Amino acid sequence: MPRTIFEKPDAIALVAEVFRELGYEGASMSNITARTKLSKGSLYHFFPGGKEQMAAEIMAHIDDWFVTEMFKPLEEGEPRAAIRTMWETADRYFRSGRRICLIGAFALDETRDRFSNAIRSYFQRWIEALAGALMRAGLVSTEAQALAEEAVVGIQGALMLARALGDEAVFCRILERLKQRLETALG
Amino acid sequence: MPRTIFEKPDAIALVAEVFRELGYEGASMSNITARTKLSKGSLYHFFPGGKEQMAAEIMAHIDDWFVTEMFKPLEEGEPRAAIRTMWETADRYFRSGRRICLIGAFALDETRDRFSNAIRSYFQRWIEALAGALMRAGLVSTEAQALAEEAVVGIQGALMLARALGDEAVFCRILERLKQRLETALG
DNA sequence: GATCTTCTAAACCGATTGGTCTATTAAATA
DNA sequence: TATTTAATAGACCAATCGGTTTAGAAGATC
Secondary structure, eight states, X not given: OOOOOOOXXXXXHHHHHHHHHHHHHXXXXXXXXXXXXXXXXXXXXXXXXXXXXXXXXXXXXXXXXXXXXXIHHHHHSOHHHHHHHHHHHHHHHTGGGTSOOHHHHHHHSTHHHHSHHHHHHHHHHHHHHHHHHHHHTTOXXXXXXXXXXXXXXXXXXXXXXXXXXXXXXXXXXXXXXXXXXXXXXXX | OOOOOOOHHHHHHHHHHHHHHHHHHHOOHHHHHHHHXXXXXXXXXXOTTHHHHHXXXXXXXXXXXXXXXXXXXXXXXXXXXXXXXXXXXXXXXXXXXXXXXXXXXXXXXXXXXXXXXXXXXXXXXXXXXXXHHHHHXXXXXXXXXXXXXXXXXXXXXXXXXHHXXXXXXXXXXXXXXXXXXXXXXXX
């Protein structure tokens, strides 16, 4: 019988897509094995802690990605360029609205209670990184904070609306508008 | 053995809260019976179609509420007053950010596929009602459409962020800012 | 007060759940 | 080549799943 060999990073990415499509409760072990082609043996080899460990490692992986690709540039790079890049990074990561934010989705049901720290710190860091960049670009603290909140809220809302309407175009449209508002505020 | 008698409207409201907290997949029948105190007999008496019928009737009930309390006023009432009232209605319905939008939450996982029509038309009508009111208040079509999308997206994003951060204040803050933007646009 | 309908309680069903375990395979090390 | 280690496949488990059914209590109608 032929065997397929997976490595853990592959397993994380594959399982992540299943959680993204079905949600934490909706993703059963048989669903996961069926969609990823990973057997239960493999899954429990990589994740002895079961579903909860899978979700925790997936969230940590997502967080790492955002830290290196978006938060660090916002925190350390030239602010205006980093902000401009942020919109492209978001559009690329969320596949122009065809892919939802798993961490946001987890925030909406009782899954939040299991992972409240990871969820909170992801959004906190995003908002703070963006607000920091806006301040370094010349805005006062209160306005920077408000605009940063608004941008993150807008992205999350746009992802939801795109899925609700079954229309990805709305995501790009709103992203563009949010981008314009930030650039207007920066003058 | 003492019996508690429920009526269907009570059942709908009780089950709705369970779906809101646990999501569609997370809400098992035993969860629902435990939290609502309705026995399985009662639940299947009111909803012979099981969980799917419960969710469908709950969404219809929510939709009805929004139609009479928010969409109709926007569509038929004096536009500026209706828009002003909309923010209060949203704040009241979502309990200042402590209660999420069930229809939005359903949109994010595969539950969407079961109820895609109801989900799409809820958001479509909300946006169209608001855009219509903005036009009757004097805005041109394109700007009205854009601002309406932005408002609905903002409310949904704010609900998610409030839960993600465990901080309801952020909901009220963003709602206020969205309201200001609309009033500024209306001059 | 007998009858009928509405509603509740809970035992019960097969299917599925998350999770465990064993056997086996492929590769790495010796 | 012998041994060990890392990884996969899938049978298996008790518990729970969504759903059905039966029995009977509470109200309404007559």
